[in-house]
Amino acid sequence: MDSAETVSEEDQQDIADSLAGDGEGYARLVRRYQGKVAAQMWRFTRDSMILDQLVQDVFVEAYMSLKGFRGRAPFLHWLRRVATRVGFRYWKSRARKEEREEALKETILNLTAAPETLTPVEAADTLYQLLGKLPPKDRLVLTLFYFEQCDIHEISARAGWNRPLVKVRLHRARKKLKSLFEEAGMGRERDG
Amino acid sequence: MADPLKILDDLSARARREDSPSIDVSSRVILRLSREARAPVWPMALVASGTAVAALAVLNISRPLFEMLMDPWSVFFVMAVHVLP
Numbered sequence: 315m316d317s318a319e320t321v322s323e324e325d326q327q328d329i330a331d332s333l334a335g336d337g338e339g340y341a342r343l344v345r346r347y348q349g350k351v352a353a354q355m356w357r358f359t360r361d362s363m364i365l366d367q368l369v370q371d372v373f374v375e376a377y378m379s380l381k382g383f384r385g386r387a388p389f390l391h392w393l394r395r396v397a398t399r400v401g402f403r404y405w406k407s408r409a410r411k412e413e414r415e416e417a418l419k420e421t422i423l424n425l426t427a428a429p430e431t432l433t434p435v436e437a438a439d440t441l442y443q444l445l446g447k448l449p450p451k452d453r454l455v456l457t458l459f460y461f462e463q464c465d466i467h468e469i470s471a472r473a474g475w476n477r478p479l480v481k482v483r484l485h486r487a488r489k490k491l492k493s494l495f496e497e498a499g500m501g502r503e504r505d506g
Numbered sequence: 507m508a509d510p511l512k513i514l515d516d517l518s519a520r521a522r523r524e525d526s527p528s529i530d531v532s533s534r535v536i537l538r539l540s541r542e543a544r545a546p547v548w549p550m551a552l553v554a555s556g557t558a559v560a561a562l563a564v565l566n567i568s569r570p571l572f573e574m575l576m577d578p579w580s581v582f583f584v585m586a587v588h589v590l591p
Contacts, residue, residue, distance in 0.1 A: 337536050344532040356526035366529055373535040377543060430516060437520035444517075460518035488511060495510035 325389045332380060344373050347390060351397050357461045358401035360442050368404060372397045391471070398458070398472040405450040447494065452487035459484060 321329075325346075331339025348369060355368045376396045383392050432440065441461065445453045454473060458464040466484075470477045 337540070340539070341532045341536050344535050345530070348529065348531055349526075352529050353526040356524075362527045362529075365527060366531060369529060370531045370535050370538060373531065374538050374542065377535075377539055430520070432517075432520055434520050434522075434524035437517050438524045441514075441517045441521045444514075456514075460514055461521060463518075463522070491514065492510045495513075 319388065321385045321387075321389055326385070329380065329383065329385075329389065332377065340373075340377060343389070347393055348373070350390060351393060354394060354397050354462070355401055356438075357442070357457050358404055360439060364404075368400060371400045375400060395472050395474070398454070399474070402450060402454050402473070405453060444491075448487060448490060451483060452490055455480065455483045456487050456491065 325343065328339045328343045328346075332343065351372050352365060352369050355365055355372065359365050359368060372393070376393055379396070383389070445456050445461075448456065455469060458469045458472060464472065466477055466480050469475070469480045469484075473480070475483070
């Protein structure tokens with residue numbers, strides 16, 4: 315996670331410049347954080363063209379609500395919340411178009427290859443496909459918990475859900491995932 | 507047989523080692539903002555100030571007329587001048 319607990323001086327200056335209408339001030343903020351935002355948005359898509367678009371969307375949306383940034387926590391924390399909102403909205407728009415259940419068993423059965431034999435890219439692809447079979451809310455809570463290693467507090471902040479709700483959603487999403495594994499013939503203890 | 511949540515843990519641990527693609531969107535973000543952000547700000551300010559000026563003008567013009575109509579002697583005087591022979 316991000317270590318600093320306050321807004322850095324250079325961020326403060328660039329935010330003030332941006333609010334005063336200085337485009338270069340905001341460009342400096344974009345250049346400073348686009349790598350971290352891209353890494354986060356890479357959890358929401360595996361297509362580099364879409365990634366580019368999503369990262370742009372995050373910074374455009376962040377600019378539009380920059381006046382609402384209170385400065386009580388680092389700028390990156392706030393930016394990650396905006397990014398989560400953008401990514402979640404992207405999933406929801408796709409979920410309406412796609413058939414989520416397609417090739418479900420195939421994806422799970424591919425996991426019979428032990429995770430430790432996969433390269434990081436293969437592991438990330440598999441995880442992305444696997445979680446993509448779940449509804450967007452379940453997918454978001456598991457992505458933040460497993461992919462991003464967020465705790466309940468951080469998931470609550472990023473997703474805008476209260477903590478009890480995060481706990482309930484995490485529990486249900488794990489349960490759903492377990493049952494998907496079982497339907498595909500994995501995750502059950504053998505008889506005898 | 508493997509526990510699904512254990513598989514998920516192992517898979518995530520490996521997936522987190524992946525490097526995301528490097529991108530540079532700063533110039534495109536600024537370009538988009540110059541198109542999308544400027545438009546709503548200036549016209550709204552103009553509209554707001556324009557509306558305020560118009561409202562003040564209407565109030566200033568209509569106030570004497572309003573006061574005159576509320577005063578019975580003024581009404582009588584106006585009628586006496588324009589209606590009586």
